Amino acid sequence: MKYVIFSENTRMADLILVNSRLLYVLPYFGIGLGFGEKTVKQVCSEKKISVSLLLLVCNIYTFDDYSPDSSCLRQIPVEGIIVYLQNSHKDYLEIRMPQVIDNILNLVKVCRIKNGNILNSFCEKYRQEAIAHFKYEEETVFPYIMQLLGGTGGSGYKIREYERNHSDIDAALEDLKNIIIKYLPEECTIDKCRDVLLELFMFEYDLCKHTLLEDKILISLVELIEKDGQ
Amino acid sequence: MKQHKNYRTVIIEPSPVIQEGIKLFLEKSPDFRVTACFADLQLFKSKPVKDDVQVVLFNPASVKFYRPFNVRSLFDAYPDVCLIAILYQYVDSETLQHFDGVLDIYDDGSVLPQRVIKIIESAQKRNDLTADNIDLSEREKEILISVARGMTNKEIADQHFISVHTVISHRKNITRKTGIKTVSGLTIYAIFNNLVSQDEL
Incomplete structure (x- = not known):
């Protein structure tokens, strides 16, 4: 199916007007607000950002069945994706996840949930899992890719291994959503839970697209490079 | 490449000829593997099938029901199994309603695997819809x-x-x-x- 997707002539402001979730994405490229009527192309050339990478990410975040063809994929700078992913990891670990968790701890306190401490320890366990997950990418996967780009990919590691080991850190968030929506005591009224839930939904959505970017784009690109090198 | 479903199937049918016939036609399709055949329910119960079982083809006439009876309860150990009746004589409709579908013995053998797959798929769909709440x-x-x-x-x-x-x-x-x-x-x-x-x- 052909549909309208963002292009280099789309006005920067329209990205956000169409999909407000991109408010989280643009800072990872170092883009702030105040675009006036500038187009994607203009802003990218001012900030020295790859137009194709920005468009790719925005399209993936906005259109559920968007999938780039291989010629489009070839234009994506791999270093650029890695920087983008590193920036998002930092934001997830330092700001967004603590926010989600703080909200839940606060909910437990405000509603005086019986056995609420088990929710707290669930969150803590999730935090540790996520830290380990990102750490593996930062310390093993990204350095391998950088080596490969530099022409020294002889460590024996292959991107397939990453594909196999790419653990799912969305499941715990989904569990939290279900527990909060279905199984909290009635004292936890909807107005007390709403912000917690909305934040959870947003974070889960972003993580899901983030994983998609790693699984579908980064891995296929690196596989192409691995093949070229052989 | 199309992935084969590999449905593991058990047949419970007293007539060896019909048992073999169904097995033969079913296994012509790569989607099915008949893991065991039994002449009646007693034998099936006494020799538990080690593998996971996804489909049971069962002739309800092989047990006597003197009152309407939930056939499914006989298969408690296989909660997700797709239960299909093998039919060539009269069985009351109340007994039949506990099955996911019916296999008519006078059907053309070559369409048999397709029939069974259709029954399995519609049963799965029903399960997904109703089990939610x-x-x-x-x-x-x-x-x-x-x-x-x-x-x-x-x-x-x-x-x-x-x-x-x-x-x-x-x-x-x-x-x-x-x-x-x-x-x-x-x-x-x-x-x-x-x-x-x-x-x-």
Whole structure:
């Protein structure tokens, strides 16, 4: 199916007007607000950002069945994706996840949930899992890719291994959503839970697209490079 | 490449000719593997099938029912099984309604695998739609409690005298009904619903 997707002539402001979730994405490229009527192309050339990478990410975040063809994929700078992913990891670990968790701890306190401490320890366990997950990418996967780009990919590691080991850190968030929506005591009224839930939904959505970017784009690109090198 | 479904199938039918015939036609399709055949229910019950069973073709005329009877309860050990009646004589409609579908013995043998696949798929669809709002069954609650206590599938199977496959299919159903996938999430569910107390964990 052909549909309208963002292009280099789309006005920067329209990205956000169409999909407000991109408010989280643009800072990872170092883009702030105040675009006036500038187009994607203009802003990218001012900030020295790859137009194709920005468009790719925005399209993936906005259109559920968007999938780039291989010629489009070839234009994506791999270093650029890695920087983008590193920036998002930092934001997830330092700001967004603590926010989600703080909200839940606060909910437990405000509603005086019986056995609420088990929710707290669930969150803590999730935090540790996520830290380990990102750490593996930062310390093993990204350095391998950088080596490969530099022409020294002889460590024996292959991107397939990453594909196999790419653990799912969305499941715990989904569990939290279900527990909060279905199984909290009635004292936890909807107005007390709403912000917690909305934040959870947003974070889960972003993580899901983030994983998609790693699984579908980064891995296929690196596989192409691995093949070229052989 | 098309993936073969590899439905593991058990046939319970007293006539050896019909048993063999169904097996022959079914296994012409790569989607089916007939893992065992039994002449009647008694034999089936006395020799538990080790493998996971997804489809049971069962001739309801091979047992005598003197009153309307829930045939499905005979297959308790296989909660997710697709139950299909082999039919060549009169069976009352009340008995038949517990089956997922009916296989007419006078059908053309070459279409048999297709027929069975259709029945399996529509049964799965029905399960997905209806199971959503149903509470956990007593059995599922027991399994959930064991999961929350940190037992492995093998330990749970041994404790409840069921196969590991059955444990896994119970766990799939628990996840489908609650929406909760992780063990720690299920533990929270169990505590919040007073199935276990936090002290015993």
